[in-house]
Amino acid sequence: MMLSPEALAEGLRLYGLHLIVGSIRELPDGGAIFAARQGSERRIGWIGETSPFPAPDPRMSMRVQEHLVWIHPWTWAHYRILRERLPALSPTRCDRPASFGAGDRLGMATAAQIAALERYPVFPVLAQQSPRELARTGRDFRSVLLDAAWGVFASGFAGPFGADADHLQDDEQLRAAAEAGYSLYTFDLRRALARGPRPWEALSPLARSVVAELADRRVEAPQGPRTLEESALRAAACRYEPALEEVVRGAEILRDQGIDADLEVSVDETEEETTPEAHAFIAVYLQRRGVALWSLAPRFPGVFEKAVDYEGEVERFAQAAALHTAVARTFGGHRLSLHSGSEKFRILPVFREATGGRFHVKTSGTTWLQAVRVVARAVPALFAELYAIARAHLEESRRDYPIALQPEALPPALPDDPEAALADRAVRQLFHISYGVLLRERGPAIRALLEAHEAEHFTAVRENLERHLEALLK
Numbered sequence: 001m002m003l004s005p006e007a008l009a010e011g012l013r014l015y016g017l018h019l020i021v022g023s024i025r026e027l028p029d030g031g032a033i034f035a036a037r038q039g040s041e042r043r044i045g046w047i048g049e050t051s052p053f054p055a056p057d058p059r060m061s062m063r064v065q066e067h068l069v070w071i072h073p074w075t076w077a078h079y080r081i082l083r084e085r086l087p088a089l090s091p092t093r094c095d096r097p098a099s100f101g102a103g104d105r106l107g108m109a110t111a112a113q114i115a116a117l118e119r120y121p122v123f124p125v126l127a128q129q130s131p132r133e134l135a136r137t138g139r140d141f142r143s144v145l146l147d148a149a150w151g152v153f154a155s156g157f158a159g160p161f162g163a164d165a166d167h168l169q170d171d172e173q174l175r176a177a178a179e180a181g182y183s184l185y186t187f188d189l190r191r192a193l194a195r196g197p198r199p200w201e202a203l204s205p206l207a208r209s210v211v212a213e214l215a216d217r218r219v220e221a222p223q224g225p226r227t228l229e230e231s232a233l234r235a236a237a238c239r240y241e242p243a244l245e246e247v248v249r250g251a252e253i254l255r256d257q258g259i260d261a262d263l264e265v266s267v268d269e270t271e272e273e274t275t276p277e278a279h280a281f282i283a284v285y286l287q288r289r290g291v292a293l294w295s296l297a298p299r300f301p302g303v304f305e306k307a308v309d310y311e312g313e314v315e316r317f318a319q320a321a322a323l324h325t326a327v328a329r330t331f332g333g334h335r336l337s338l339h340s341g342s343e344k345f346r347i348l349p350v351f352r353e354a355t356g357g358r359f360h361v362k363t364s365g366t367t368w369l370q371a372v373r374v375v376a377r378a379v380p381a382l383f384a385e386l387y388a389i390a391r392a393h394l395e396e397s398r399r400d401y402p403i404a405l406q407p408e409a410l411p412p413a414l415p416d417d418p419e420a421a422l423a424d425r426a427v428r429q430l431f432h433i434s435y436g437v438l439l440r441e442r443g444p445a446i447r448a449l450l451e452a453h454e455a456e457h458f459t460a461v462r463e464n465l466e467r468h469l470e471a472l473l474k
Ligand SMILES: O=C(O)[C@@H](O)[C@@H](O)[C@H](O)C(=O)CO
Pocket: 103, 129, 130, 132, 133, 166, 167, 338, 339, 340, 341, 342, 362, 363, 364, 365
């Protein structure tokens, strides 16, 4: 690009545009693109004699020195066109042994998440949201990806990244994520399992043959060999076959659309700990049905409460993670996925070790809590108001989130010190799950405040994810 960033910034300023300097990318055909802001609006800048976007608005083109610069809004349609030319803006399948998911419920913090993630040897999964998060935030799979891609574009990040359609429970959700171009599909079996098991006599010949094939097979775990028991395999087959049929159908939908994606099965939010037999049955049954797992999120032992550290015996968790790793290695080579990774500092290093560094970890609420922290520091009155709203809507917020938080544990008023307030277990948990009601009731105020304190917000998000990544990888 012949135009210096300083000259470009100066030229844009005359039109009320703020250049995001690190975003400038030169294109093979000699043009260049960049991200800019006009007030709080996101803009794509294009330097070149013609614009690649349909119906460019001539009022939004300008000469800066001898260069023609076009300004376009950051919309889904424009992003789709842009990602054809800049593949770095498209989510892709994971290409590393270790991967880390960083959900961003506000859609404002991806650049800060990248600043943390790019310092560590992990594949970043940036657009990660579940349908329950979408319903609560009024977003959809497109808008989540659009926000995350903005963070990639604005930060100048050139590495690959993934997009996780998390906790999918029906075909409609799957199709919406597929249409948007997600690269990772997490099939949550919870709803399907709640319909109950199938009697042994009603199982398919395939399910029975998988049981026969796996019975008495030995799995070599670090704590010693473990033989898969036929009775537990039979129970797993009865319980999981109906739910796995839905996964098979989902994988077919993706295949029919020519989508080559990473596939995860999650049973982490079920009641019972996942047995090695259940894990082996899930993996092998899916293989026989032509579905290759990328990852499995088992229900591990111990308590995984939102917003607080792991509660349980770390040694038991370590043993279970090592055993599941051995099952995964023996039957397919997929990785283990750890959900609710937010604040689970006690087990993150153990998880890395037990999995031999081949894993996926998901976080989401922890990034939102950092936004709450910034609000608390900047405008204590708004923080107090948010707390009152969250308390009043506890029952609504806890719907769909298995959480032990009781209303009696919540103090009537918060201490003046925001750090002390957010160190309180009950208060943290309340804020963690209350994002939906808070964004509904006070979303514009929260967003405006975070925009006005963007540097503090980004630092808070980056430092917090770095703490997680340090614990996990060092
Ligand atoms: O809140 C959600 O629905 C999701 O963010 C989580 O359940 C997600 O799968 C996760 O584990 C993030 O820590």
